[in-house]
Amino acid sequence: MTESAVPGAYPQGVKLGVDVGTVRVGVAVCDRDGILATPLRTLARNAKKNTDVRILADLAVELGAVEIFVGLPRTMKGEEHASARMATEYAKLLVSKLLEAGSGVPVRLVDERLSTVSAHRDLHQAGMSSRDHRKVVDQVAAAGILQHAIDMQKARGTDVGNRVSADLPPGPPGDGAQAVPAVHTHSAQRILPKMEGYSEPGQQ
Template identity: 90%
Template sequence: MSESAGPDGYPRGVKLGVDVGTVRVGVAVCDRDGILATPLRTLARNVKKNTDVQILAKLALELEAVEIFVGLPRTMKGEEHASARMASEYAKLLVGTLSEAGSGLPVRLVDERLSTVTAHRDLHQAGMSSRDHRKVVDQVAAAGILQHAIDMQKARGTDVGRRVSADFTPGSPGDGAQAVPVVHTHSAQRILHKMEGYSEPGQQ
């Protein structure tokens, strides 16, 4: 069961960070105290069947996550283009999948300018060859997104990002903090059972 919000006004517990790409989706996780974000895994993006969204939702439920942060790519001027719309639509798909599983787990969009560039730089500085970057760069970028989010929560003493709801419209003003519809818990077991048949797509 998800942990309740702490005295600082934001949820305490395990959180996930997500870096959405056209080919791969990176996932990161932080400890229950929200101190350190670490790379977790890379999923192959499946636009037709969205099996990666289902795997991610199942993972969040298994880890009893209290919040998911999806990186929202913006230009240096703060503008949102095609990649930002893609991330927004992905976040909405994730909310819908979680809702079908009976979960109102918050999914929030957070600014991720240059996260992938930073991830490549960090991997290079760590001595990893450029050829091997592709295997882990997405999850390292996701860790950067998550670390930024949890650091900002502590600095501001409140939650950060724009919450995505079932009727979320990409690029809409405001924080989108509408309530997420919740269905009965027996639906969660049905969805999780259905997801058991999925295996993680191979990394590309």
């Protein structure tokens, strides 16, 4: 469910954008003023141990992120298929890892139609060979998602995207505490500035 618009009702500070894939996960970051999103790093997806989710949660804490936007892939008709379910499950896992780290950073799912297509086009226009795209395209796509989110926040004066909560197992008797985090909107801007912090798959 999308939260109702309340003027100025969105966090100010460093935010992260996440592009989830079956093999790699792209991560982007924006400045504290929410002006420009830049590619940050690429993580190797580990669906068995979810080590990449833990690394991402630790990174969010380390950077003092106030919000995280996970791209939700939809078809041009607005339908959600397997890739959208994968992104949703990833967002829930991220919320759980953040809670384990003692963080309540909000995670939000935002529409990311064509973000990867746009990233490939931008890299091509920047003169990068198609063979080298794989190394950075995920983080460039994540930057597009994040840029769109922060732009929409400023344009609307409110938060964007759908808030995500973790599927937590029931706690022990008498333990009624449950934390709920959230995420923001996405974007489709051309972002190629420095592609810093790239990690080859498997590198931590």
